[in-house]
Amino acid sequence: MADGEQSIGQVKAIVLLYDDNSKKWMPSGGVQGFSLVHLYENVNGSYRIVGHHCQTRQVVINFSIPKGLNYHEATPTFHQWRFKQLVYGLNFGSEEDAAVFSAAVKGALCTL
């Protein structure tokens, strides 16, 4: 995390991007598996969703949450959103993790 940022939530989730051509969800970063996904709060009032793949350590998501984001809870363990030409999906390891994360994101959204 950058200076002036703190993690206000961390969960394990599979980070997916929807490929419009193949009409398939693809693992972000190209490697199947779970990532540790943080919601970071910045002292300037902004929020980022940042995820590191557990095996490869690569950053698989680094998303600044825009005001008015439509965070869609498709199922109790799969949440998704659209931004510009991308569709992101989080496949959570548990309903609890999904609920914790969506509460944190919705809490952030109501401050923007």
Ligand SMILES: CC(=O)N[C@@H](Cc1ccccc1Cl)C(=O)N1CCC[C@]12C=C[C@@H]1CC[C@@H](C(=O)N[C@@H]3C(=O)N4[C@@H](C=C[C@H]3C)CC[C@H]4C(=O)O)N1C2=O
């Ligand atoms: C108006 C609008 O944009 N609507 C979007 C959704 C949306 C609504 C509102 C705001 C934002 C957004 Cl993002 C839409 O419908 N979108 C966004 C792109 C993809 C999709 C379009 C078609 C397909 C059909 C099946 C469905 C899907 O992917 N379901 C999941 C699923 O098949 N999987 C994932 C898990 C569980 C399921 C829930 C894990 C991996 C795979 C699997 O289970 O193997 N789709 C979508 O969600």
